[in-house]
Amino acid sequence: SAVISQKPSRDICQRGTSLTIQCQVDSQVTMMFWYRQQPGQSLTLIATANQGSEATYESGFVIDKFPISRPNLTFSTLTVSNMSPEDSSIYLCSVEDKGARNPSQFFGPGTRLTVL
Amino acid sequence: AQRVTQPEKLLSVFKGAPVELKCNYSYSGSPELFWYVQYSRQRLQLLLRHISRESIKGFTADLNKGETSFHLKKPFAQEEDSAMYYCALNAAAGNKLTFGGGTRVLVKP
Numbered sequence: 001s002a003v004i005s006q007k008p009s010r011d012i013c014q015r016g017t018s019l020t021i022q023c024q025v026d027s028q029v030t031m032m033f034w035y036r037q038q039p040g041q042s043l044t045l046i047a048t049a050n051q052g053s054e055a056t057y058e059s060g061f062v063i064d065k066f067p068i069s070r071p072n073l074t075f076s077t078l079t080v081s082n083m084s085p086e087d088s089s090i091y092l093c094s095v096e097d098k099g100a101r102n103p104s105q106f107f108g109p110g111t112r113l114t115v116l
Numbered sequence: 117a118q119r120v121t122q123p124e125k126l127l128s129v130f131k132g133a134p135v136e137l138k139c140n141y142s143y144s145g146s147p148e149l150f151w152y153v154q155y156s157r158q159r160l161q162l163l164l165r166h167i168s169r170e171s172i173k174g175f176t177a178d179l180n181k182g183e184t185s186f187h188l189k190k191p192f193a194q195e196e197d198s199a200m201y202y203c204a205l206n207a208a209a210g211n212k213l214t215f216g217g218g219t220r221v222l223v224k225p
Contacts, residue, residue, distance in 0.1 A: 031211055042202065043160075043215045058212075092160070096211055104150065105206075105213055107160040 002027050002097045004108035012114045013083055020079045021111045023093035028073035030096070033105065034066070037090040046091075049076045083115045118143040120205050122216035129193050130224050137188040137219045139177075139203030148206040149186040150213070151177055155199045163188075163201070173197070193223045 003026040034046040047057040055068040090110040119142045151163040164172045166179040177188045203216040
């Protein structure tokens with residue numbers, strides 16, 4: 001399965017600032033996804049990021065708040081803009097590994113964000 | 117819209133006892149269902165998917181379309197099974213996973 005890394009692993013930020021989270025995959029993948037896991041809650045999909053096209057955002061998430069880049073088939077970034085304490089969450093990227101015997105989504109280790 | 121429900125937030129069982137994690141879904145099409153597991157201090161990882169119809173670490177799950185359920189079962193729980201378990205649904209179009217709220221399993225010695 002694909003090996004996924006994220007940077008930073010955690011951060012503590014001040015209200016009103018922005019943080020960019022990086023996701024790196026060790027193989028080329030078509031589809032990358034960004035999820036949010038708020039404290040004590042399950043995972044919620046933020047957007048799908050495909051190389052060469054605009055990200056597709058889920059209901060309740062907008063590009064101005066969560067701009068995403070996908071410059072190539074192994075890398076993506078998610079920016080959390082103008083942060084507030086409500087943005088404190090774990091942010092995860094995932095990829096669909098179509099090369100696996102049974103294509104499934106594999107997840108990065110997550111970025112734990114705390115906004116003060 | 118699709119929805120995944122895991123009614124139990126916490127399941128506590130003794131080692132060697134059976135464990136069953138409930139998962140119900142709502143989706144009008146033909147779903148693809150998964151169980152993901154997150155052990156302490158580890159990343160979320162795929163445990164099994166209904167298409168594979170395989171047993172992983174002694175766990176099995178059967179898709180029951182009539183009851184719209186995909187319950188996860190293990191006949192003899194082990195302490196290393198203590199973890200957070202998430203049921204997830206992949207709608208036929210879009211490859212987007214919808215997750216249930218998760219069930220924390222605690223296996224006591």
